[in-house]
Amino acid sequence: MLAYLVRRALYAIPILIGVNLLTFVLFFVVNSPDDMARMQIGVKRATPEAIERWKTERGYDKPMFVNAEASGSARFTETIFFDKSLRMFALEFGRADDGRDIGQEIHDRMGPSLAIALPTFVLSLMISISFALLLVFFRATYLDFAGVVLCVAMMSISSLFYIIGGQWLVSKLWALVPISGYATGLDAGRFLVLPVAISVIAGIGSSARWYRTIFLEEISKDYVRTARAKGLSELAVLFRHVLRNALIPILTGVVVVIPLLFMGSLLVESFFAIPGLGSYTIDAINAQDFAVVRAMVFVGSVLYIVGLILTDLSYTLVDPRVRLE
């Protein structure tokens, strides 16, 4: 088991290198730093001096791969590639355009992101699974049909409308909770209820429908017939047998996103002004802060790989037949 984990962790290294090379090519080879500078400063005001200053401020004034002027190991460390790309492996992300340390910012913003994402994740998992089990319980009736139609209709509404509609209805019309904002401590609940509720509702349609197909596939298997034949009630069959066995396909899709919860949700955080990583990313995209976008890409892929390893581990927990060798 430990050997397996170590091997998986080692396997992550080439993937991270790939991610790193890809972002490097996107950000520095497709466009030279000069192009980026010209665009950010504005074409009219982009004098050569202004471009030079912009590059120096951000450390883009070094050579790309090999620094011919330096000697020793500095030939390779005093380059854009080393500074901007390789340093990320040590979780050194450098500074954003506003001069703040990106690593510190990520550290500070993880809390608010998790405060939204974790309850959303747990609640939507529970609600969607219960709803799907309910539909399966009433399978092949009008109730099931109506439920599926509802799911498809809910899937067809853009998440933007859920957020806008929810804010308008709950915060503006009924004035139950503040329209947006964030606080720490117990006071945070006031601000979190609405975004969490909206995210859960927005996600029910597609996930409940997906779980329903998984359950239906499971319910046609022989062991379910056996369980019914020995006289178990339908509820016991569903919860004790079907749900447990359906966990394997469900876990494949679900566990991998758990680490990504740290990244937060772009839309919800920006609409509700939550100071999390999602709104950080959106602000960086709008301000064209390339350093922050690069850092978020790297963090995101690290978390994704952690999720893959967690998925493998979770199989051994729910399915004793699986052994990690």
Place this chain on the structure above:
Amino acid sequence: MSAAMSFQPVLLWTDLLLLLLLGAAFLAVLYMRANPPLRETWRRVGKRPAGMAAATVLLSFVAIGVLDSLHFRPILPALEMTGAMSEAAASEPPASVTAVEHGVAMYSTEVLSVLDSVLEPLRAQTEKTYSAPFASQLYQREAMELPDGSQARGYPRLVHGAAHLQHPAQEQSADIARRLVSALGQAVLAWLMVFMVVATWVWRGSGLRWGEVAAAMLRGHTVLAWRAALLTLGLIVLVVSLCIELAPLYHVFGTDKVGQDVLYLSLKSVRTALVIGTITTLVMMPFAVALGIAAGYLGGWVDDAVQYVYTVLNAIPGVLLIAAAVLMMQVVIDTNPQWFDTAAERSDARLLALCFILGITSWTGLARLLRGETLKLRELEYVQAARAFGVKTPAILRRHILPNVMHIVMIALVMDFSGLVLAEAVLSYVGIGVDPTTISFGTMINMARAELAREPMVWWSLAAAFVFMFVLVLAANLFADVVRDAFDPRRS
């Protein structure tokens, strides 16, 4: 020479791809008609009422999208033309003399589409700023000059909305009611005509009497679910005739911040949604099919390499990869303005690039499915037999593997569509979607969102975007479900 032409056709890249796609779809239909098993599968789609109804809705959206994809640059009015000519003649005498003799036409830099010409009244009738649906007055109070010369603050009348009425407050509801009735009459007539045509088409060669066929269709007893299609079509015809009656005189969905008719914006958004939803899948499909099949069939280092590439692409959260790529593409487009003649071409380039970027980030799922299916297929007897007979690998892939994974490709094509339409809205909201000048559901929502805080609320842009998107995506989802049920062998 082209002097006689009152317009100059313009073929944008997305137009070309969309028309190519349409041509390919037409060829595919011909091919499938000649292929009994495929015909049987599509019959299964047609038997389901939901499938027929959704297909009808989708086809009407496609019609809007195609009309909006035939672009041209209108000729400039003669007065302006001679002005421009004489200016040119002054600066460059010898060349322009011949040009005037040949009558070189000057074309506007504004690129229009056939849909724009059809909707000319909607496009041209702009107001000053917001106005509510069916309003006769502007949404904002302004200082107005009264007939007696004094100044007062009030709601000015709209230039075009309800302009045909003398006293809108009293006459409006009667006017609208009258037009509703007339629209209803027209819709019934149009629907009856369509019904006759469809019934005749179903009837020909059936050996029954026409009346029997028509009655069976109305009762829903035909093999294909014609009744569902005709009912849906009836609704569409009704909506269209309502728009024909009301839209030239009222702003049915109101106007937006710069006074453009919201109905016009919504109709224009359809093309953007269709382009994103179809061309994205179209550009990624060759990669996904080639790499997925190669990885599954060849195994070894090819498999390792393909798996490595898609794990890397998967590892980057989708939005961030798209954001990074779009930001970089924006720099490329901004630093090379000389590539584009008109603003339409520039925003089209951005739309196309967005399709490519979405395609690159989304081919991994399909490639993985195809790889898994190919792994299974290559162990089957008929593939082994082909190998034993010495059939070359490319021939095996083309003749035995590809036809047997096409159902997965087909399902992916229709399943991805609705997700991509929804993604466009979100990406445009985040600022990494289509060009801000491109009319799309995302840009509509984005513009409308800022106005929600106003009192009274400006809700109509959002409502229009919501209705159009919901109908389009719902139809796509329902159609995708039916197609999947018909094509997936495990679900029959």
